[in-house]
Every structure is written in C-alpha cells, then in structure tokens.
Amino acid sequence: MSFSKVRRIIVRFFIYVLLVCTAVTSIYPILWIMMSSFNPGTALYSTTLIPERFTLVHYRELFLEKDFGLWYINTLKIAFFTMILALVLVIFTAYALSQFRFRGRRMSLMAMLILQAFPGFMTMIAIYLLLLQMGLLDTHLGLILVYAGGAIPGGSWLVKGYFDGIPRSLPEAAKIDGASNATIFTKVMMPMSFPILTFVALSNFIAPWMDYILARLVLRSADKKTLAIGLYEMVSGRMNTEFTMFAAGAVMVAVPITILFIFLQRFMIQGLAEGASKM
Template identity: 45%
Template sequence: MHSIKRRKHTRLGFTYLLLGLVSLSIFYPLAWTIGASFNRGNSLVSTTLIPKNPTLAHYQALTKTSGTFYYFQWFLNSLKISLFTMVLSVILVSLTAYAFSRFRFVGRKNGLTLFLLLQMIPQFSALIALFVMAQMLNLVNSHFLLILIYVGGQIPMNTYLMKGYLDSIPRSLDESALIDGASNTRIFLQILMPLAKPMLAVVAMNGFTGPLGDFALSSVILRDPKAYTLPIGLYNLISDKMGASYTTFAAGAILISIPVAIVFILLQKNFVTGLTEGGTKG
C-alpha cells in the first residue's frame, strides 16, 4: 500500500515539475519582453526583468510616424488581413470538410491525399512563384492577394482536422433530418455546424494567428512601407545595425498580443468536447 502511494506521489510530483518547467519556458521570455518594453534606452544589454526606472517612452514612440515607420497603420493592416483570413478560412474549410465527410464522389480519396501532400511542401519553396504571380497580376502590395494566399494555405490541414471532427458526429442525425424533410444545406447549417463549434474555433484561431506571425510571405508581396504588416515593420526596427531599437520592438510586440488574447477569450468557451453526446435520438 505504501509503495503504491509512493509511486503515485512520485508521478504527481514529476507531473507538477514538468508543468512548472513548461510554464517557466513560456512565461519567462514573456516577462522579459514586458520588462524590456518599459526599460530606458534601446539596447537589451542594460535591460532588466524588473525595470528600475520604468518609462512609457517606447509605447509613445510607436505613435510617431515617419517615411518608413507607420506602426498603427501596420497594426490595422495586420488586423484586417487576419480577420478576413479567419472568416474566409472558417467558411471554406467548413464547406470543404463537409463535402469530404458526408459525400462520396469521384476523386474524393485522391483529393484527401493531395491535401496531405501539400503540407509536405515547405512554404518558402513557393516564394519566387508567388512574387512572379503578384507581378503578373499587378498585385504587388495587395492585401487582397495576401489574404487569398493565406486562406489557400489554411484549407488543406484544417480540412483534415474538420473532416475528422465531422466524421465523429453520428450520421443518424443527418438521416433523421432527411426523413423530416431537411435539405443538405439545412443539415449543414443547423445541425453539423453548431455541433462542430469546438473545431470551428480551432480553425478560426489558426486563421487569425497565422497571418499575425508570418514574415516570409508578407515580405515578398508587400514592398511599400505603408502596406507592411507588423512582422515586417517590427523586423525593420531591429535589422538596422546603426539604429536598432529592441525595446521599442518589445513594446510593439506586446501591443499586437492584445487582439490575439481578445480573440482567444471570445473563442475559449468553444474549446470543449463532447458536444455531440446525447444528440442521437434514443
């Protein structure tokens, strides 16, 4: 009995230790970023975790514009691209996953295989082709083109995730609705989508955060400073060897985390499972 309790306490202690290490690896860099944003000066050499003389100067510097610096314009550009990507991704992924999950058609298996293969191609391998396409279409500096690229990149993997979730919803719900005279559109909108809210939340979160963290694609398509997204603009703050400002970069990075936190709070109630329990008629 004592050996069983000892093993139980050992496993519990190991679990808490692992959770503590993971939490430390997440929150420690975040704490340094917050601290750096309130430290004086531009260098990280003199930065401390807890600022001795905290200042809001770096946040105030973000409000100033110049020929190459438009922080709040970049902020709005990133939000616009992320919101449109999120909405279009949810709509298209839902429709695609529904088709693959509930219908049988020629090319279905090959289509799923193609989606899987597309995930194996590195993103940067298409950069040259995308830039040439943007030039041919006269869409360099176009947020519309960037949104389409992001949405297209979201579809394959998210379709796999959504299809797997829809497959777990009993088909008897569809059959009961069909007997009652419901159309496929009504089944999709009023039965499957409400039950698939947890996965819709995952797709929405992926669609929103993906563009906010992307640098490679956006830097190829966007060349005008006013059209930049935040990753490009903030990178330019630290890429200048003579005038790099790591503390202002930290302040800008903290502000962009606010919309992500808001979206997560709005979606977190949908990050649950078991919504289909009791949905089948007995």
C-alpha cells in the same frame, strides 16, 4: 528515519527544484521583454531587468515615430478576412469530403494530406509571379488569398474528421424530411461542430500575426506592412538601437494573441487527443 524515506524526500526536493528552474526559464524572457519596454533607454545595451525608472514613452513612440497603428490595422484586416475566407473554403471542402461519396474522393483526400505538409513558401517564386501577373502583388487581397489557400488542406482534414464523427443518421433523417443541403448544414452540422469551427477560425485569425515570410514576399510598400515585418525591421539591424521600441511593440502584439491562444489550446489539445485516439 529510514533510508528510503530520506531518499524519497531528496528526490522530491530535486523535482521541485527542477520545476522552479523551468518555471523561471519559461517566464524570464517574457518578463524581460516587458521590463525592457518600460526602460528609459533605446538600445539593448542599456536595458536592465529592473528599469531605473518606469516609462511608457516607447509605447507612444511606436505611434509617433513608426506607423504602428497602421500596421496593427493592416494585420487586423488581413487576419479577419483570412479567417472568413478560410472558414468558408474549409467548411465547403470538409462537408463535401465527409458527407458525400463521389468519384475522385480518395484522390482528393490523399492530395490534401500530402499538400498540408508543405510550407507555403516552397512555391514562392511561382506565387510571386502569379500574383504579379494578376496585379495582386503588394496588395492585402493577394496575401489573404495566399493565406486562405494554404489553410485549406490542413483545416479541411481536421473539420472533415469532426464531421465524420457526427452520426450519419442525423443528416439522413433531415434529408428524408425534405431538408435541402443548405438547411442540413446550417441546422444540423454547424451547431454540432461549433468547437472545431471556432478552432479553425481562430487559428486562421492568429496565423497572419505570426507570419513574416509570406508577408515579406507579397507586401512591398511601407503603408501595407504588417506587424511582423515592422517588428522584425526594428531588431534586424546590427546595433539594436530601437530595441526598447521593439519590446513595446512585442508586448502589444503578444498580449492579445497569447490570451487568444490560451483560450484556443484547450480545443487544440482536445482535438488532437481525439484525432490521436482514432489513429
């Protein structure tokens, strides 16, 4: 065997070792939390990777001792209405910015670009006070409004880019045929921009499952809690005595969201790649 051949084999060996190690690191925390949820004990201390015996008791406890079902329904409700509201707002805005030329357009685009860089809660004191004044504090509606409002700049920019890519001759031809703006939108633009609209809808649906801070700010009473708040409270204490219950809850949230996300990331990479190719 020649020297270079040996070297190539050694390099490839190390590459595969690296891949395997990274794969283990990627999977281990996920596997660990799943196994933890089947552990009979309650505390982090007594948890082992391979449980002494498998039990589903923590999944039952979530519903009996905690209001897990209620949190799930709350989050689902907030996520659903955030998705609808954000989608409507984003479509209106993106359609206007993409298909019309009007005074103030450039300024609106610039404002959106800058605003989308800010995390929602930089303005949280004022949002808190405004919601309080409007009687929306500690209501799901208040939280939905905050989420949907936050989705406008980024989402509109994305969808506007997609609308821009649709040949202008299509809506113009429809207009000459006497189609109204509403018809042009539903019959021409909507079918052609289905992937990006799905993406915006799903990402707004997922966001409320992930958010802790705004939910914590707006929602106060126990019966309004979302999953993120409930799960955080289980492990924020010093002793972690509800750790296995947290693990069960984490699995029940992570499984559907992860599946949605894997479905979603194809759009995301495609969209970002298209966006990047335009830069």
